[in-house]
Structure formats: structure tokens, C-alpha cells
Amino acid sequence: MYQFNWRPVFDNFDLLLKGLGLAVAIALLSLTIGSLIGLAAAFGRTHGPPPLQCLTTAYVELVRNIPLLLIIYFVYFGLPLLGVSMLDNLWSFVLALALYAGAYLTEIFRAGIAGVGKGHIDAARSLGMTRLQVIRHITLPLMARVVLPSLGNTLISLFKDTSVASAIAVPELTYGAIRINVNTWRVIEVYLVVAALYLATCYAIAGSLRWIERRWAIVQ
Amino acid sequence: MPMILAGLPLILHGLLVTATISLAVLLLGTVLGIFGSLSLLYGANVLRWCVRIYVDVCRSIPHLVLIFAIFYGLPALGLQVPAIVAGILALGLFCGAHMSEIFRGGVESIPHGQMDAAKSIGLTFAQRLRHIIFPQALGRILPAWVNTAVEIVKSSSLVSLVSVVDLTMAIQQIVGRTREALLFYAVAAMLYFAINFTLSITGRRLERKLGHG
Numbered sequence: 375m376y377q378f379n380w381r382p383v384f385d386n387f388d389l390l391l392k393g394l395g396l397a398v399a400i401a402l403l404s405l406t407i408g409s410l411i412g413l414a415a416a417f418g419r420t421h422g423p424p425p426l427q428c429l430t431t432a433y434v435e436l437v438r439n440i441p442l443l444l445i446i447y448f449v450y451f452g453l454p455l456l457g458v459s460m461l462d463n464l465w466s467f468v469l470a471l472a473l474y475a476g477a478y479l480t481e482i483f484r485a486g487i488a489g490v491g492k493g494h495i496d497a498a499r500s501l502g503m504t505r506l507q508v509i510r511h512i513t514l515p516l517m518a519r520v521v522l523p524s525l526g527n528t529l530i531s532l533f534k535d536t537s538v539a540s541a542i543a544v545p546e547l548t549y550g551a552i553r554i555n556v557n558t559w560r561v562i563e564v565y566l567v568v569a570a571l572y573l574a575t576c577y578a579i580a581g582s583l584r585w586i587e588r589r590w591a592i593v594q
Numbered sequence: 595m596p597m598i599l600a601g602l603p604l605i606l607h608g609l610l611v612t613a614t615i616s617l618a619v620l621l622l623g624t625v626l627g628i629f630g631s632l633s634l635l636y637g638a639n640v641l642r643w644c645v646r647i648y649v650d651v652c653r654s655i656p657h658l659v660l661i662f663a664i665f666y667g668l669p670a671l672g673l674q675v676p677a678i679v680a681g682i683l684a685l686g687l688f689c690g691a692h693m694s695e696i697f698r699g700g701v702e703s704i705p706h707g708q709m710d711a712a713k714s715i716g717l718t719f720a721q722r723l724r725h726i727i728f729p730q731a732l733g734r735i736l737p738a739w740v741n742t743a744v745e746i747v748k749s750s751s752l753v754s755l756v757s758v759v760d761l762t763m764a765i766q767q768i769v770g771r772t773r774e775a776l777l778f779y780a781v782a783a784m785l786y787f788a789i790n791f792t793l794s795i796t797g798r799r800l801e802r803k804l805g806h807g
Contacts, residue, residue, distance in 0.1 A: 376671055439744065439790035440783045441751035443762055448779045455775055537656035541755055548659055555662075561670045565663035569655045576654040 382558035383567050386550075393550035394571055400468055400546065401533040405525070407472035408532075412479025417509070419480065420487050430480065437477035442538055446470040450542050467539040475532055482524040486517030519590060526583035530576055537572075547571060598781065601768040608764025609785060615682055615750045615760060620743055622686030627693020634698045636719075645694065652691035657749045660684040665756040681753035685746060692742055700735035701727055733804035740797030744790045751786075761785060 383390075419430040437445070450466040453459070461469060490513050498508045540549035551568040555561050633645040652660070664687075665680040675683075704727055712722040754763035765782040769775045 435791065436783070436787060439748075439794070440786040441748040441762065443751045443754070444765075444779065444782055444786065447762075447766070447775075448783075451769070452775045452779050534654075534656040537658040538752065540658065548656065548662070551659070551662065555666060559670075561663075561666045565659065565667060568659060569651070569663065572656060572659060573651060573654045 376562060378563060379560055380563050382560045383554060383563045386554050386558075389550040389554060390547060390568065390571060393545060393547035394575065396544070397533060397536040397539075397546040398575065400464075400471065400536045400539065400544075401529060403468055404471035404475050404532050405529050407468070408475030408479050408528075409483075409525070411472060411476030412483050415476065415480040416483035416487055419484060421505075421509075434477045434480050437474055442470070442474050442535055443541060445474055446538060446542060449473070463539075463542045464544050467536075467542060467544050471532060471535060471539075474535070475528060478528060479525075482521050482528065483517070485524075486521040487513060489520045490516045519592070522587055522590065523583075526580070526587070529583070530579055533575065533579060534572070597772055597774060597777070601764075601772070601778065604759075604764045604768060605761070605781065605785075608759060608761035611678070611759060611764075612747070612750050612761040613789075615678065615685070615753060615758075616743070616747045618682045619685040619689050619746050619750065622682065623689025623693045623742070623746070624739075626686065626690025627697050630690055630694030631697035631701065634694060635701055649691040649694050652688050653695070655688075657685060657688055658752050658755065660688055661752055661756055677756045677758045678753065681750075681756060681758055685749055685753075688749075689742065689746055692745075693739070696735055696738045696742065697731070700731040700738070703734055704730050733801070736804060737797055737801045740793055740800070743797075744793050747786065747790055747793070 415430040415433060418426045419434075422430070446467060449461070449470040450463060453461065453466070494512050494516065495508055498512045503511065536546050537548040539546050540552055543549065547568060551564050554564045558564075630645050630649060633641045634649070637645065661681055661684040664684040665677060668675055668680060708726055708730065709722060712726040717725065750760060751762040754760050754766065757763070759767070761782060765778050769778050772778070
């Protein structure tokens with residue numbers, strides 16, 4: 375019979391809390407960088423010349439069909455061989471996750487761009503706005519509300535994906551769990567606590583996103 | 595090229611393990627998903643709550659945490675299982691939770707009138723599901739099912755972190771020996787891409803064939 379002993383877990387609770395903080399920070403940072411990549415790729419795919427469209431399609435299809443772990447290994451072990459060696463494990467992971475997220479966000483933004491009615495664009499053009507002005511003043515603000523729920527879902531998946539960072543020893547939440555497990559061997563306790571932390575954080579993120587969506591909604 | 599040939603047996607072995615894990619997980623997930631969705635849709639209150647908790651918990655916890663928890667947790671409870679079984683169980687639990695939601699959504703998208711009409715011509719509950727609801731829901735479920743299959747093949751790479759020699763682990767071992775990281779990561783990427791892209795294309799074709807949007 376398994377004897378529960380929660381003390382070792384709660385004695386090292388700061389390790390888990392710090393890990394949780396880092397995981398949320400990595401998820402937010404990757405979402406931001408990934409959004410920039412996604413926006414650029416989405417506009418490249420809808421407005422760019424054919425070669426650029428091909429390139430963005432290749433990026434999206436490739437990244438969406440290979441495992442995140444492989445992208446992480448490529449960035450962490452592969453990039454230094456190409457002469458890019460200023461990234462430590464944390465920044466390698468952020469870059470890998472941002473590249474991964476960028477592919478999914480491209481599709482989200484593309485749907486957002488497609489969702490902006492042609493009438494809006496024509497009206498803006500007939501007022502004499504340049505293409506860039508149309509994007510900045512019409513397309514972007516209109517698509518922001520459309521893509522917000524999908525951005526929220528992406529943030530939650532990215533937060534869950536941060537656990538893979540433990541593979542290259544980034545001290546996030548799962549890595550904290552591994553360390554406590556190895557040092558104290560309280561395996562059931564530590565994973566129950568860590569699962570609860572992930573669960574609570576996912577629900578907290580989802581709850582705050584719904585609140586933001588309501589605040590932003592045009593029709594209250 | 596000779597280097598790739600030398601690594602080929604290990605790569606093929608890894609590929610086979612990845613395929614086995616993915617298939618086993620999808621099978622387990624589909625079975626769990628059928629029971630899960632039926633419980634969510636038609637189950638008694640207690641059963642429905644239990645399944646709801648299972649689905650929400652498994653979907654909110656990272657796959658890797660599930661894998662570690664089962665891989666290290668089962669032996670602590672006195673159950674020795676091979677790493678590959680722990681990985682299949684963990685990913686299967688997640689897959690089942692995900693499939694439960696997909697199947698539930700598919701069945702719920704069928705208009706209520708269909709069920710009522712089937713009831714009024716005297717079909718039993720099982721007959722209504724088998725002849726009326728499932729054939730119609732299938733076309734809506736299949737695309738999501740194939741997307742999940744792609745996710746599962748990708749997630750199966752995580753079992754390499756509990757020492758299962760799948761495709762990712764095979765590649766890591768070869769890279770460790772040959773120091774040819776870029777070459778072999780490209781090979782791995784191509785193989786994963788080939789599997790998943792084929793899956794997506796098949797999914798799209800099936801979707802067209804079954805005639806649902």
C-alpha cells in the first residue's frame with residue numbers, strides 16, 4: 375500500500391511556483407512572437423506575391439505536421455551547428471515554441487483576414503486609403519475581435535506545451551516535478567499537485583480570456 | 595548517404611514503434627471516446643459527472659505530465675509496466691477525453707427531429723444510434739478524428755522522454771553517434787511530415803466522399 379507523505383512536495387513548493395510562473399511567461403512570450411510571425415505569414419499568404427505565398431504555405435504545412443519536440447531539438451542542438459549559438463536552453467525553447475505557434479496562428483489570422491467583409495475594404499479604398507492604411511485601420515481592428523477566442527485557445531495549448539521544455543532542462547513546472555520526484559521519490563503526490571496546478575492555471579487563463587472577450591464585445 | 599544507410603535499421607525500427615504507439619493510442623482513444631461520449635449524452639447524472647471530470651482533467655493537463663505521472667506513478671503503486679505501455683496508456687487517456695468531446699459534438703450536431711422520427715417509427719435506442727445517428731454523425735466526426743490522429747502521431751514523440759525508442763529517440767541516438775544533427779533531424783522531419791500529411795490528405799478525401807462540410 376502506498377503511503378502518502380505530502381511534506382517533501384510542500385517543502386519544495388517554491389520550485390513548483392517558480393516553474394509555473396516561468397511556464398506562463400514562456401507561453402505569453404511565445405504567443406507574442408508567434409503572433410508576429412503569424413501576422414506576417416498570413417498577410418504574406420493573402421496579399422503577397424506567389425513565391426511568398428508558396429513559402430508561407432510550406433512553413434505552415436511543415437511545422438503543423440512535425441512534433442514540437444523535434445523542432446525543439448532542431449533549434450537547441452541543430453542551430454548551433456549553423457553558427458547560431460547565442461541561444462541558451464530557455465531562449466531556444468521560446469524560439470521553438472514561437473515557430474510552432476506561428477504556423478497555427480497563421481491559419482487563425484488568415485481566417486480572420488478572410489472574415490473581414492469585402493464591402494469594408496472597398497469602402498475604405500474608395501475613400502482613398504492606401505493598402506497599408508486599409509490593413510492598419512480596417513482589417514486589423516476588425517479581425518482582432520474575430521481571432522481573439524482562437525488566440526485564447528492557442529495560449530492555453532501553448533501553456534500546456536511549455537511542459538516539453540523540461541526535455542532540455544528549462545526549469546518550468548514539469549521540470550520542477552521531475553526534480554522533486556528524483557530527490558524525494560514522492561511520485562504520486564508531486565504529480566497530483568502539478569496536475570492540479572496545470573488544471574487551475576488553464577481554467578484561470580480560460581476565465582480571464584472570457585472576461586476580456588466580454589469587455590471587448592461590440593454588443594454587450 | 596552511407597551514414598543514412600547505416601542508420602536505416604534503427605530509423606525503421608523507430609518508425610515502426612511510432613506507428614504502433616499511434617495506432618494503439620488511437621484505438622484506445624476511440625473506444626474510450628465512444629463510451630465517454632455516450633455517457634456524456636445519455637448517461638445517468640453520476641456517470642455523466644464522472645466522465646465530465648475525466649474529460650476536463652485529461653484535456654487540461656499536458657501530455658508529458660500524464661506520461662510522467664503514469665510511467666513513474668504505476669510502479670510506485672506496485673504495478674510494473676513497460677515504458678511503451680505507460681506511454682500508450684497516458685496518451686490513450688488524453689485521446690479518449692478528446693474523442694469523447696469530438697463524438698459528442700458530432701452527435702449533438704444531428705437535429706433532434708431525427709431522433710424523434712426514429713423513435714416514432716419504433717426503433718429501439720440501439721437501433722436509433724446505429725441506423726440513424728451514427729451514419730449521419732460520421733461525416734462530421736471524421737475530419738476532427740483525422741486531425742486528432744495527426745496530433746497523436748506528433749505527441750507520440752514525447753514517449754522518447756521516458757526512454758522508449760520511437761522515431762524521435764532513434765534519431766537522437768543516431769545524432770549522438772554521428773554528430774550529424776541537421777541531416778538526421780531533416781530525415782525525421784520528412785518522415786513525420788510524410789505520415790501526417792498523408793493522414794490529412796486522406797481525411798480531406800474522406801470528408802469529400804462522405805459529402806459533409
